[in-house]
Amino acid sequence: MTLQQSIDKQLPSTRTTELDSICLKAEVIPVLAIQRIEDAVPLARALFEGGLTVLEITLRTDCALEAIRRIKEALPQASIGVGTVLTPAQYRQAEEVGADFVVTPGTTEALYRYGVTSPVPMLPGVATVSELMTGWQYGYRRFKFFPAEASGGVKALKAFAGPIPEARFCPTGGIGINNAEDYLALKSVMCVGGSWLTPKSLIDAEDWDAIRSLAREAAERFHH
Ligand code: 3PG
Numbered sequence: 001m002t003l004q005q006s007i008d009k010q011l012p013s014t015r016t017t018e019l020d021s022i023c024l025k026a027e028v029i030p031v032l033a034i035q036r037i038e039d040a041v042p043l044a045r046a047l048f049e050g051g052l053t054v055l056e057i058t059l060r061t062d063c064a065l066e067a068i069r070r071i072k073e074a075l076p077q078a079s080i081g082v083g084t085v086l087t088p089a090q091y092r093q094a095e096e097v098g099a100d101f102v103v104t105p106g107t108t109e110a111l112y113r114y115g116v117t118s119p120v121p122m123l124p125g126v127a128t129v130s131e132l133m134t135g136w137q138y139g140y141r142r143f144k145f146f147p148a149e150a151s152g153g154v155k156a157l158k159a160f161a162g163p164i165p166e167a168r169f170c171p172t173g174g175i176g177i178n179n180a181e182d183y184l185a186l187k188s189v190m191c192v193g194g195s196w197l198t199p200k201s202l203i204d205a206e207d208w209d210a211i212r213s214l215a216r217e218a219a220e221r222f223h224h
Contacts, residue, residue, distance in 0.1 A: 015121035019142040022079045022101055023170060023190040026054035027222035028180065030197040030215070031083060031172060033060045039203055040067035041074045046208040047197060048078050050215025056103050056193055058084040059093075068097045081123070088114040095120050103193075105146050107131060112138045123170060127151040132164055142168050142190070149174025154182050161188050177218065184222055192222075 023029075030047050032055060034040050040063070044055055055078060057068050064082075072080055082094035083103040091114050094102050099120050104111055107124040115122035116138055125144040126132045128151070135143060145157060148171035152159070157169060171183050172193035183189045197218060202210045 016141045018121045019101065019123060020168075020190070022054055022081075023142070023168075025079065026052065026191045027184060028052055028197070028218045029054050029056050029081065029170060029172075029191055029193040031056045031058060031193050031195045032198050033058045033195070034063060034067040035061055035203075037063040037066055037070070039206070040070050042206070042208050043198065043203060043211065044071040044075055044078065046211040047215045048075050050212040051219030052197065052215045053077065054079040054081065054191075056081040056083040058082075059086075059090055060084050065093060065097050068094075068099070072098045085111070085122075087111070091115070091118060091120075091122070103144055105144075107135060109134075112140070115140070129160060129163060132160060132167060136164060136167070141166060143170070144193070145169040145171040147173030148183070148192075149179075153179075154186065157183070157186055157188055161186075177221070180218070180222060 030052055047055060057064060057080060068080060068082060079100040081101045081103045082099040085091050085094055085102050085104045088110055091102055095118060102120055102122045105125040112135060123142055123144045124135050124140055125146040126135060127146060150173060160167060168188055168190045170191050170193055171189060175192045175194040176196040180192045183192050197214050
C-alpha cells in the first residue's frame with residue numbers, strides 16, 4: 001500500500017465536494033482588500049456582473065468584516081470566501097459573517113484542526129510539499145498555492161503532482177491575465193486567484209464599469 005493509500009484509508013476528505021462546487025463556478029477568483037466601506041457593494045457587484053461570481057475578501061483592512069456582511073446581503077448569489085485568515089479566532093469571525101469558505105495564506109496546526117470541525121470549508125494556503133503533506137494528513141484535498149509565482153509557479157505544481165497527484169489547487173500570488181492560462185492548463189488547477197481584477201486606481205476612481213470589463217474579459221477568456 002502506498003503512503004497515499006494509507007492516509008486516504010484513515011482520514012475523511014475535508015469538504016472536498018463543497019469546495020469543488022464553489023471553485024468550478026470560478027476560473028478566476030478576484031482577491032479584494034476593501035479600504036473604504038462604501039466601495040464594497042459596488043465593487044463586488046461590478047465583478048459579479050462581469051461574470052466572476054466567487055470572490056475572496058481579505059481581512060487585511062479594518063472594514064473587511066462589515067464589507068463582507070454588506071456584500072452577502074446585496075449579492076446573495078455570490079460565493080464569498082474570507083481570505084487572509086491567520087487564526088482560529090478570525091476563522092470564527094468569518095463563520096459569523098456568513099463566509100461560504102475560508103482562505104488562508106499559509107497554515108498552522110491550529111488552523112488545520114479548527115477547519116476540520118468548522119461548518120465552513122477551508123482552502124488552506126500551502127507553498128511546499130511538506131505543508132501539503134501536513135494538510136493531507138488532516139484530510140484536506142483542496143489548497144490555495146501561495147505565493148504561486150514566488151514559490152515556483154507552474155513548475156512547482158507539476159512537481160507536487162508527482163507524490164500527491166490527487167491534490168487540487170487555486171494558485172494565487174503573481175498571477176494575471178498573461179499567465180493565468182499556464183496555470184489553468186494544469187490538471188491540478190481548479191481556478192486561479194488574484195488582485196489584478198481590482199486595481200487600486202480604478203477603485204479610487206470608482207470606475208465600476210472598467211472593473212466590470214476587466215471581470216468580463218477574464219470570465220470570457222478563461223471559461224471552463
Ligand atoms: C493573495 O492574498 O492571494 C494575494 O495578495 C493575491 O496576490 P496578487 O496580489 O499577486 O494577485
